Amino acid sequence: MKYKSYTAKTYKEIPQVQKALTAEQMFDIDVVSKVFPFKVNNYVINELIDWENPLEDPIFRLTFPQRGMLLDEDYETIAKLIKEGASEEKIK
Numbered sequence: 001m002k003y004k005s006y007t008a009k010t011y012k013e014i015p016q017v018q019k020a021l022t023a024e025q026m027f028d029i030d031v032v033s034k035v036f037p038f039k040v041n042n043y044v045i046n047e048l049i050d051w052e053n054p055l056e057d058p059i060f061r062l063t064f065p066q067r068g069m070l071l072d073e074d075y076e077t078i079a080k081l082i083k084e085g086a087s088e089e090k091i092k
Helices: 015-020 023-032 042-048 058-063 072-083
Strands: 003-009 039-041
Touching: 003 042, 023 072, 039 042, 042 058
Parallel strands: none
Antiparallel strands: 003 039
């Protein structure tokens, strides 16, 4: 298996993510990944995560940013900026 990594900008290319997560769940990842770094590789994706129930899978929860990692107020602030199309510089 050739190593391939995914980040907040490329994780939506992962077929398992496209099949298992809703648009809302992916948006949560987008929001939280503006605060916390996010990187995953193809071994974790293909061998370690149970894609039948990713939200309950411990490796998924440790690897992918989760909405609960931010206070509601902080989440809403970042989500609003993203929805308004704010620049990366403004979000940071």
